[in-house]
Each structure stands twice: as C-alpha cells, then as structure tokens.
Amino acid sequence: xxxxxxxxxxxxxxxxxRDGASGPPDRRIGGLAASPLGRGVRRVLLWIPLIIxxxxxxxPFLITMSISLKARGEVFADPxxxxxxxxxxxxxxxxxxxxxxxxxxxxxxxxxxTAALTIAISVPAAYAFARFxxxxxHLLLLFTLLPRLVPSLGLMIPLYQIAVTAGMLxxxxxxxxxxxxxxxxxxxxxxxGFIQQIPRELEEAxxxxxxxMFKRIRYIVLPLALPxxxxxxxxxxxxxxxxxxxxxxxxxxxxxxxxxxxxYLMQGIQGIQNYPAEAAFTILTIVPFxxxxxxxxKYIVAGITTGSVK
Amino acid sequence: MTTRRATERxxxxxxxxxxxxxxxxxxxxxxxxxxxxxxxxxxxxxxVLLAFPVVYAVWGSxxxxxxxxxxGRFVGFQQYVDLFQDPKFLWSxxxxxxxxxGVLILGMTLGLVxxxxxxxxxxxxxxxxxxxxxxxxxxxxxxxxxxxxxxxQNFGQVNRFLEFLGIxxxxxxxxxxxxxxxxxxAQVWADLPLAVLLILGGLQLMDPQxxxxxxxxxxxxxxxxxxxxxxxxxxxxSLSTILLSYQALTSLGVIIALTGGGPVDATRTxxxxxxxxxxxxxxxxxxxxxxxVILLFNALLTLGYVGLSRRxxxxxx
Numbered sequence: 001x002x003x004x005x006x007x008x009x010x011x012x013x014x015x016x017x018r019d020g021a022s023g024p025p026d027r028r029i030g031g032l033a034a035s036p037l038g039r040g041v042r043r044v045l046l047w048i049p050l051i052i053x054x055x056x057x058x059x060p061f062l063i064t065m066s067i068s069l070k071a072r073g074e075v076f077a078d079p080x081x082x083x084x085x086x087x088x089x090x091x092x093x094x095x096x097x098x099x100x101x102x103x104x105x106x107x108x109x110x111x112x113x114t115a116a117l118t119i120a121i122s123v124p125a126a127y128a129f130a131r132f133x134x135x136x137x138h139l140l141l142l143f144t145l146l147p148r149l150v151p152s153l154g155l156m157i158p159l160y161q162i163a164v165t166a167g168m169l170x171x172x173x174x175x176x177x178x179x180x181x182x183x184x185x186x187x188x189x190x191x192x193g194f195i196q197q198i199p200r201e202l203e204e205a206x207x208x209x210x211x212x213m214f215k216r217i218r219y220i221v222l223p224l225a226l227p228x229x230x231x232x233x234x235x236x237x238x239x240x241x242x243x244x245x246x247x248x249x250x251x252x253x254x255x256x257x258x259x260x261x262x263x264y265l266m267q268g269i270q271g272i273q274n275y276p277a278e279a280a281f282t283i284l285t286i287v288p289f290x291x292x293x294x295x296x297x298k299y300i301v302a303g304i305t306t307g308s309v310k
Numbered sequence: 311m312t313t314r315r316a317t318e319r320x321x322x323x324x325x326x327x328x329x330x331x332x333x334x335x336x337x338x339x340x341x342x343x344x345x346x347x348x349x350x351x352x353x354x355x356x357x358v359l360l361a362f363p364v365v366y367a368v369w370g371s372x373x374x375x376x377x378x379x380x381x382g383r384f385v386g387f388q389q390y391v392d393l394f395q396d397p398k399f400l401w402s403x404x405x406x407x408x409x410x411x412g413v414l415i416l417g418m419t420l421g422l423v424x425x426x427x428x429x430x431x432x433x434x435x436x437x438x439x440x441x442x443x444x445x446x447x448x449x450x451x452x453x454x455x456x457x458x459x460x461x462x463q464n465f466g467q468v469n470r471f472l473e474f475l476g477i478x479x480x481x482x483x484x485x486x487x488x489x490x491x492x493x494x495x496a497q498v499w500a501d502l503p504l505a506v507l508l509i510l511g512g513l514q515l516m517d518p519q520x521x522x523x524x525x526x527x528x529x530x531x532x533x534x535x536x537x538x539x540x541x542x543x544x545x546x547x548s549l550s551t552i553l554l555s556y557q558a559l560t561s562l563g564v565i566i567a568l569t570g571g572g573p574v575d576a577t578r579t580x581x582x583x584x585x586x587x588x589x590x591x592x593x594x595x596x597x598x599x600x601x602x603v604i605l606l607f608n609a610l611l612t613l614g615y616v617g618l619s620r621r622x623x624x625x626x627x
Binding site for chain 2: 046049050052053054056057058059060061063064067075076079081120121122124125127128129131132134136139143145146147148149150151152153154155156157158159161162177178180181182184185188213238241242243244245249259260261263264267275278279281282285286289290293294297
C-alpha cells in the first residue's frame with residue numbers, strides 16, 4: 001500500500017512538472033494537438049470512451065432504480081427511464097418482508113463477524129511471518145497462492161460434507177468461519193508486507209522499556225498497520241456480503257440466509273414476477289455498501305491494485 | 311561418544327543457521343514456540359478450509375457410491391473416463407470455453423479502452439476512477455437481477471435502444487446465442503473494474519519521457535499507443551487476462567441467477583453442471599470429479615500467474 005501511494009505521488013509529480021513546463025496538459029495526448037482542429041478531434045476521441053464508460057457503469061443502476069420507483073403495471077405500460085409518479089411502494093414492500101429483514105441482519109452480522117475473525121487470525125500470523133525466522137515461514141508463499149488455486153466453487157461440496165459431519169450446517173458462525181478461512185491467506189499476505197515496513201527499531205526500543213510482545217503489537221504494530229487492517233476488513237466484509245456459492249449450500253433454513261441467497265430465491269418464488277420489488281431489493285443490497293465505499297475508496301483501490309482480487 | 315559428536319554437530323549446524331539469518335529472532339521476550347503459536351490459527355484455518363477440501367475432492371472423485379449415503383467403492387479414474395465420454399459434460403466444457411473466451415474478448419477490449427481513456431483524465435474528472443470500481447461492490451446475484459431487468463424482452467432499456475436504432479427487440483433469454491451473450495455481458499460488467507484498474511495502474515507506471523520522445527519523432531496517438539504503451543503494459547494486460555479467465559471459469563452466481571444454465575442448456579457451463587450434479591442429481595463423486603477438472607484448469611491459470619509475477623517482478627511494484 002505504501003508503494004501504491006508512492007506511485008501515485010510520482011504520477012502526480014510528473015504531471016505537474018510537465019504541465020508547468022510544456023503548456024497545455026493535453027499536449028501529451030497526441031501529435032495532432034498542434035492544430036485547433038486536431039485538438040477538437042482528440043477531445044472527442046477521449047470523450048467518447050469516457051461517456052461509454054459512464055453509461056456502461058452507471059446506466060444499469062439508474063435503470064434498476066427507475067424500475068424500483070414504479071408501480072408493478074407501470075413497468076410495462078411506461079418503460080421510460082423517468083417514472084411519471086415515483087413511489088416508494090416497492091421499497092416498503094421489500095422491507096416489510098421478514099425474509100429481507102432477516103437476511104439483511106444476517107449479512108450485517110456475518111459481514112462484521114468475518115471482518116473481525118479474519119483480522120484476529122491474521123494479525124498474529126502476519127507478525128510471526130514478518131518478525132520471526134521459523135520453519136513455517138515458507139508457508140507464506142503457499143498462502144499467496146492458495147486462494148487463487150482454490151475457488152469457493154471447489155470448496156462447495158467438501159465444506160458441505162464437513163459441515164454436515166461436524167453438525168455445523170445452517171449456522172451463521174459456520175459462514176463466518178468459512179469466509180474468514182478464505183480471506184486469511186490474503187490478509188496475512190497484505191499484513192506481512194505492511195509489518196515488514198515498520199522499523200524493527202521501534203519495537204526494540206519499546207522492548208528495552210519493558211513492553212511485552214502483546215503490548216508491542218497492540219501499541220506499535222496495530223496503529224501503524226491501520227490502513228492494511230481497514231483494507232482487510234473491507235475486503236472481508238465484501239466477501240461475506242456478496243458471496244453466494246457457499247451460503248447456497250451451507251444454509252438450509254430461511255432464517256440463516258444472507259442477502260444474495262434471499263435475492264436469488266426472490267426471482268423464483270413469486271409466480272408472477274414483481275419487477276419493482278426485485279429492483280428495490282437489489283438497490284437495498286447495493287446501497288449500504290456504496291455508502292461505506294465512498295468513505296474508504298482508496299483502501300479498496302489499494303486492495304485491487306495490489307493484486308488481492310478474488 | 312557418538313551421541314556427543316552428533317549433538318556437537320547439531321549444535322554447530324544450528325549456530326551456522328542462526329548466523330545465516332542475521333537479525334532474526336533478536337527480539338527478546340519470546341520462546342522458540344512463539345511464532346508457531348502465533349501462526350497456528352491461520353495455518354489451521356487454511357489447512358482445514360482450503361487445503362483439506364482439495365485433498366477430499368481428489369480422494370472422493372476416485373470412489374463411486376451405488377446409492378446416496380451408501381458405502382464408497384474404489385473405482386480409480388473411472389469417474390473421469392465416464393465424464394469425458396458423457397456428451398453433457400463435453401457440452402458443458404465447450405460452453406465454458408465459449409463463455410470464458412467471450413468474457414476475455416469483451417473484457418480486455420473494454421478494459422484497454424477505458425484504461426487508456428481514464429489515464430488521460432485529469433483534475434476534477436478523476437472521480438471517474440471511483441465510479442469505475444462500483445460494479446466490484448455488487449454481488450453476482452445482484453448483477454444478474456440488474457441484467458435481467460435491462461435485457462427484459464418487453465420493457466428492457468436495451469431492447470428499447472435497439473428499436474430506436476431500427477433493430478427489432480430481441481428475446482435475450484429464449485435465444486441460446488443471445489443468452490450466452492447476456493451472460494458474457496453480465497460477467498464482464500461485474501469483473502471489468504479489475505482489468506481497468508490494473509491497466510490504468512500499468513499506464514501510470516510508464517515513464518512519460520518515452521512517450522514524449524516518440525512524439526518528437528512524430529509518432530501519432532495510435533502509433534504511440536500500439537508501439538509504446540501496449541508493449542510497456544504487457545504485464546498488466548497478461549495479468550488482467552488471467553484474472554478475468556479465473557473469474558469467468560469459477561463464476562456461479564451470475565449465470566445461475568441470470569439464465570440458470572438455459573435455454574436448452576445453452577449457458578450450462580461447468581459451474582452449473584457441477585452444481586446440478588452435486589445438489590440436484592446428488593451424484594457427489596461425479597461432482598467431485600468435475601471439481602477436480604475445474605481445479606486443474608484453475609491451477610494452469612495460477613501457474614501462468616506465478617510465471618508472470620516472477621518474470622515481471624509484479625510483487626515489487
């Protein structure tokens with residue numbers, strides 16, 4: 001993460017320097033920039049992909065939101081993007097469903113549980129990998145590869161059988177444990193890189209002052225590794241919030257499902273499709289996360305660009 | 311006598327090993343067991359939840375059970391032999407290839423176009439980068455529901471747009487080819503942020519002086535993109551290719567909620583086949599063989615990934 005920040009600054013620096021030295025900033029877009037006509041063509045060439053990008057990313061949301069604000073019949077009668085009389089009936093209907101409220105609560109619980117357990121497991125392990133020379137150290141490489149090697153799809157049947165044998169089927173705790181297990185390798189890997197950048201001297205000084213290892217982790221390592229912890233927490237929460245394959249097989253009763261499962265069932269259960277309700281349900285599962293996201297965008301971007309995608 | 315010499319040798323070896331790792335273990339206040347205790351929960355979690363299931367899958371795929379819950383009978387590789395003679399499985403393989411290939415073509419094209427466009431964006435428009443990531447936050451199921459709505463035959467905005475262009479409305483989910491296209495579109499929508507961000511990251515690492523030099527030499531925009539930028543971001547392009555294939559190969563949520571494998575099995579990829587074999591037909595051992603096949607494809611992709619990281623030192627970046 002620290003490296004990322006460095007790159008960003010570097011990119012900005014060069015841009016600033018170049019802008020100052022070489023006139024209009026879009027000079028670098030191409031050689032045509034010399035003539036006014038060329039610059040116009042160039043602008044258009046740049047704007048077309050950007051407009052497509054925004055349409056591609058945002059339109060599906062806007063259309064879904066528009067449908068969620070219509071009445072059931074209106075969806076067919078008036079397929080326009082702007083509803084004539086926007087109404088919140090679909091949202092009221094969805095929130096009134098016990099299935100939605102239960103699933104929402106489960107998603108929140110499993111999400112925070114996964115984030116907490118992932119951090120609790122990975123911090124000590126990362127500290128051991130980063131600070132001690134012991135034989136298990138070589139497992140670190142395996143840690144970086146395992147999540148890529150084993151997708152949740154491959155875990156579906158074995159974990160189902162294990163859960164049945166262990167009597168752990170249909171429990172929220174099982175979901176928390178399983179999702180944490182899937183996130184731990186990535187979390188350890190991110191944290192090791194981070195902890196290694198914290199100067200050992202800090203800890204050695206604290207050691208001289210009589211701080212135990214626990215205290216050193218608590219008061220030196222954790223505060224300095226906070227950005228990594230937030231990234232891990234967000235990625236863990238995202239996994240629990242969005243995961244479908246495992247919740248599909250590890251839960252059996254309605255009370256234990258998370259949002260994606262409930263949304264999946266919603267499509268099939270109602271005989272005649274209630275499109276506004278489906279749209280409202282979808283928006284309600286996405287919006288909370290987008291609200292969190294606007295506050296922590298850089299951590300997620302860091303998570304993606306360090307190759308921690310899943 | 312011999313034991314003493316052995317002890318001596320061991321001691322010397324240990325001392326040598328300690329010397330070859332300067333600085334390690336210099337932190338006071340821990341015993342030799344400390345690192346093992348600290349890392350035990352993580353290693354246990356990974357072993358039980360990630361490593362053991364793989365062993366279990368391989369082992370289980372070598373057995374066959376006559377009836378559900380009955381005793382297993384060792385059949386060796388018979389499950390695999392049966393699989394590769396089963397036209398339904400081969401059909402699923404071919405569907406998977408079409409799906410992954412489609413995702414790659416569309417995903418990489420859009421990823422490059424958007425990556426280059428975002429690279430040109432400066433100042434206030436930088437928020438566009440944030441917008442790009444949003445689909446990454448949306449679950450596969452939600453993506454599928456959204457695409458069912460926008461591709462709906464009667465009121466979907468895509469069909470309305472096609473009609474605006476003079477093309478008749480399409481039945482996206484009853485036509486086999488269009489259903490595959492719809493699945494590819496939805497999958498690309500969900501995973502494109504990964505490709506765009508990686509490519510954008512690569513472009514930003516590029517030395518701008520190279521482009522300036524090319525400009526002085528009279529190279530135009532397209533030429534510079536093809537001859538300089540693209541070769542320079544080869545690592546990021548290859549990495550995106552691998553990640554997109556990985557996501558497409560192991561995606562269940564998007565397809566199961568979008569098409570459910572239909573119509574007439576047109577989108578019955580390996581993941582759908584796996585789910586149905588295991589939880590509808592209840593043929594656990596056969597399903598485990600499918601798991602192993604998917605894991606093998608996955609391992610190939612991972613090998614490619616490792617090779618790339620080594621070759622381009624991606625971890626150092």
